[in-house]
Amino acid sequence: MASAAGEEGTVRFGIIGCAMIARKLSRAIGLAPNAAVVAVGSRSLEKSRRFLSDNGLDAAAVAAYGSYEEVLSDPRVDAVYLPLPTSLHLRWGVAAAASGKHLLLEKPAALCAADLDEILAACDAAGVQFMDSTMWMHHPRTAAMRELLSDPVRFGKLRTVNSIFTFVAGPSFLENDIRVKPELDGLGALGDVGWYCIRGILWAVDYELPESVVALRHPVTNAAGVILSCGASLVWKDGQTATFHCSFLANMTIELTAVGSAGTLHAGDFVIPAEERSAAFSFSSCAEFSDLHTSWGPLPSRHVVSSGLPQEAQMVAEFSRLVGGIRGAGGKPEKKWPDITRKTQLVVDAVKASIERGFEPVVVGS
Amino acid sequence: MASAAGEEGTVRFGIIGCAMIARKLSRAIGLAPNAAVVAVGSRSLEKSRRFLSDNGLDAAAVAAYGSYEEVLSDPRVDAVYLPLPTSLHLRWGVAAAASGKHLLLEKPAALCAADLDEILAACDAAGVQFMDSTMWMHHPRTAAMRELLSDPVRFGKLRTVNSIFTFVAGPSFLENDIRVKPELDGLGALGDVGWYCIRGILWAVDYELPESVVALRHPVTNAAGVILSCGASLVWKDGQTATFHCSFLANMTIELTAVGSAGTLHAGDFVIPAEERSAAFSFSSCAEFSDLHTSWGPLPSRHVVSSGLPQEAQMVAEFSRLVGGIRGAGGKPEKKWPDITRKTQLVVDAVKASIERGFEPVVVGS
Numbered sequence A, B: 001m002a003s004a005a006g007e008e009g010t011v012r013f014g015i016i017g018c019a020m021i022a023r024k025l026s027r028a029i030g031l032a033p034n035a036a037v038v039a040v041g042s043r044s045l046e047k048s049r050r051f052l053s054d055n056g057l058d059a060a061a062v063a064a065y066g067s068y069e070e071v072l073s074d075p076r077v078d079a080v081y082l083p084l085p086t087s088l089h090l091r092w093g094v095a096a097a098a099s100g101k102h103l104l105l106e107k108p109a110a111l112c113a114a115d116l117d118e119i120l121a122a123c124d125a126a127g128v129q130f131m132d133s134t135m136w137m138h139h140p141r142t143a144a145m146r147e148l149l150s151d152p153v154r155f156g157k158l159r160t161v162n163s164i165f166t167f168v169a170g171p172s173f174l175e176n177d178i179r180v181k182p183e184l185d186g187l188g189a190l191g192d193v194g195w196y197c198i199r200g201i202l203w204a205v206d207y208e209l210p211e212s213v214v215a216l217r218h219p220v221t222n223a224a225g226v227i228l229s230c231g232a233s234l235v236w237k238d239g240q241t242a243t244f245h246c247s248f249l250a251n252m253t254i255e256l257t258a259v260g261s262a263g264t265l266h267a268g269d270f271v272i273p274a275e276e277r278s279a280a281f282s283f284s285s286c287a288e289f290s291d292l293h294t295s296w297g298p299l300p301s302r303h304v305v306s307s308g309l310p311q312e313a314q315m316v317a318e319f320s321r322l323v324g325g326i327r328g329a330g331g332k333p334e335k336k337w338p339d340i341t342r343k344t345q346l347v348v349d350a351v352k353a354s355i356e357r358g359f360e361p362v363v364v365g366s
Helices: A020-031 A045-054 A068-073 A086-098 A113-126 A140-149 A171-176 A188-204 A311-329 A336-356 B020-031 B045-054 B068-073 B086-098 B113-126 B140-149 B171-176 B188-204 B311-329 B336-356
Strands: A011-016 A035-041 A063-065 A079-082 A102-105 A130-132 A158-168 A212-215 A227-235 A241-247 A249-260 A263-267 A278-285 A301-306 B011-016 B035-041 B063-065 B079-082 B102-105 B130-132 B158-168 B212-215 B227-235 B241-247 B249-260 B263-267 B278-285 B301-306
Touching: A011 A020, A011 A068, A011 A311, A020 A035, A020 A045, A020 A079, A020 A311, A035 A045, A035 A068, A035 A311, A045 A063, A063 A068, A068 A086, A079 A086, A079 A311, A086 A102, A086 A113, A102 A113, A102 A311, A113 A130, A113 A336, A130 A311, A130 A336, A140 A188, A140 A263, A140 A278, A140 A301, A158 A188, A158 B158, A158 B241, A158 B249, A188 A227, A188 A241, A188 A249, A188 A336, A212 A336, A227 A249, A227 A336, A227 B227, A227 B241, A241 B158, A241 B227, A241 B241, A249 B158, A249 B263, A249 B278, A263 B249, A278 B249, B011 B020, B011 B068, B011 B311, B020 B035, B020 B045, B020 B079, B020 B311, B035 B045, B035 B068, B035 B311, B045 B063, B063 B068, B068 B086, B079 B086, B079 B311, B086 B102, B086 B113, B102 B113, B102 B311, B113 B130, B113 B336, B130 B311, B130 B336, B140 B188, B140 B263, B140 B278, B140 B301, B158 B188, B188 B227, B188 B241, B188 B249, B188 B336, B212 B336, B227 B249, B227 B336
Parallel strands: A011 A035, A011 A079, A035 A063, A079 A102, A102 A130, A158 A241, B011 B035, B011 B079, B035 B063, B079 B102, B102 B130, B158 B241
Antiparallel strands: A158 A249, A212 A227, A227 A241, A249 A263, A249 B249, A263 A278, A278 A301, B158 B249, B212 B227, B227 B241, B249 B263, B263 B278, B278 B301
């Protein structure tokens, strides 16, 4: 049974879990021109119903379920957005794919690459699209930055990248949030904000995996051993390097700096633009000292890229476009997205392994 | 024999060596209200004379010498500015101090801390002021940034620092410059631009030495083994971290980012302001996500600090003020400056040692 919306090419989403981030995605699905929420499931029917009313979803058009299974059994649901704690991604990601649902999975994608591979294998077997919910990838600013990074004259060859994503988690977060609970989001700050730092670095090197990763000593963990703050360095065989720092314990800072043989790119809010409808970055190229080295230039120029839709709605629209291509024209899932997810997870795993092995260099798996 | 200028409190400089950087300092000494160039010495009298005419120095007031010794023997010379290649710092730094000359020493201060200690001991024995020529320390912007970093409410406790200093050395530099010659400036990019990165990091942590340093794998060296590009991570026992990258092989980038528990400081030209008479930095404090995490703020605010004198002239003025205090009032040399130099050198040494020991962690000496 297809809804009228479905017949017109709209991808019908079921949301599994009512986390705060699900509110953001519910809004994004509503904003995307080719997507609609048709079902919400949580462990409690009451919670699902409250989610509908809290988020302006029409109870006549959107089913509220008291279990995740019911979302997966609903034939109206084309795709699932899964913002459950990371420890549940394996079970419910595989179940969604096995039910023939396309999968938009919240990050971190999995607790480890082995788990992720099971999810990806299930998606593969079912022929459904997989994408992780790394929203900034879909902002038009990201494409504008890529254009400059790819320019052999203005940027040249990448030499080094630094990324920082930190924010101050308040006392309640540090006590109660799933991201500090070993049984829920065991990767802590590394899986949450570190995921973005690593993705930013991989994006800058055009997804070439580093040779090895070394975690920085003295990561901060909570009493349960969950990472609250850590960092690492990454190296490539040809001398490219990257470093990052991620933390729940420092003022909100979201930086990506990529330095090439001829250019320098800097974005001070690359993961979440400080303003919703436009985002900036700075770029300099072929800068030189003045005579006597008393000044230098040209100074970085500021580029502003506006976005008709918020980046999370751009993401939903792109995911839905891919789903539409599979459903309508019998196309194949786009492999680019699971590939990028897997590389990100491999680096996350390597950082974690380096910490566990006493900050030894860890060769990044493949 | 004291010149009229000397009697009025002007510190009379002898410049030893006619490197490009000496032109910048000659101008700075002229601009500083309490300093004057009275002698220039190089291995060739002709070169010294040309330096005078090229730099608008009056041959009637400034002696041109065909040796370094003559500068040190000139009783009119109160202080020496020494921009010779690093491998000559030990010999001529010690000789300057032994001649009773105050010493403004170009960076990197020495090839290793053991050499530096001999220079500092000679300065100590002679009761002369020592300062290395790290100009940005003396820009009023640096004091303004320090004020914010010291603010327990707006910045809080420092968590992490990243610093980058790179520029593109052209073919002639990579072939001929003293900074790529093992027998002249054997520390290469680490001693040149890396010095500034390390100083920036130490400045941000208020000069607390890190516990250990790990160099990043795959530094780039030339055929003679001199570092053209490298990086390292630094950690402190309480979990503070820092990373840096320095290079002769990447677009000019001069970054210092310090993230604290409550604030973030960023300067995009901290070593050499892009414009001579004013310099900017950005600062944000207590930034938070909006509802649904679709934006965040407050955005970093931009602070502009103007400088009546270029930073190198500010440095000369401060050095001369200290020299004047010793000479006039029988004061003691200011220990702060040699202490900071020594800490910087210790970290430089540790990075070099880590590279030589296969990227092992190296405990920073004291």
